[in-house]
Amino acid sequence: MPSLFPGMDPYLEGSEWPSFHVNLGVEIARQLSPKVQPRYFALPHRRNVLDSEEVSLTETEDIYPDAAVVEAKRVAEQRVTALASASAATPAPLTLTTIVPVRLPLVWVEIRDVAERRLVTAIEILSPVNKHGKGRQDYLAKRERILVSTTHLLEIDLLRRGQRLPMREALPPAAYFVFLSRAGRRPKTGVWPIALSDALPTVPVPLLPEDADVTLDLQSALSRVYDDFAYHHILDYGKPPDVPLKGKDAEWAANVIQQAKSRA
16 A cells, blocks of 8 residues: 655654665665666665664743742652651652663665775665764764765755755755765755655666766655555554644645545
8 A cells, every 4th residue: 555645754754764764775775776787786784873862851841830830849849858757768759751872773775886896876865863963973974975085975865853964055945855966066966855745756876977877766665665564554644743744734744644534
């Protein structure tokens, strides 16, 4: 069963992203492999990194409580003091949630020439860890090494949350982006802004100068992954997505889901 959405499915950006990310990388390599043979080969690569959620659950009203909250806190403190006098151990007055690092996969695809094993084109599928904190710094350092080399760089950003890639000019408003930096045309970069309602584009994948580009159909890759792994059974379209939609995007997505239910 295909995704309800014509392009990127915003419900894939949440808890199911790690599995989708891995499967999409494998599918991109599978799609490109026959197109680049026999002179090149395309393989997915994966490594795991530790990441911590940098989302504070503390709201403004928790930092600056009103008078009623202050009074409730005073009463609670009095109770804690009373308990402490009756016991050698003072119970913790609060139970909060600590930030625990989680192990997340990072997946990318490399196209290399068979003869010399040179890295010709790197295809990066950005993950949340690439878009904030130390993970972003690490990714930008890797990116800089590629940008000063002779390797082409194709970057796929299918995540609304997090910082975008640095560009000298401001990026247009869009839900998703694809960036292509050809080795011979830097610093100029091809940019595909993608609205939530757009199908994902078919983009060129450059090889060595003497060979023509091949194409990568991102929508076909997404649809294949969605169908093969039955994400329609996994995703709960009866609830808002993990990464919230706002305004007109939220209304549009709700309408898409409602229309799909009416056809079922």
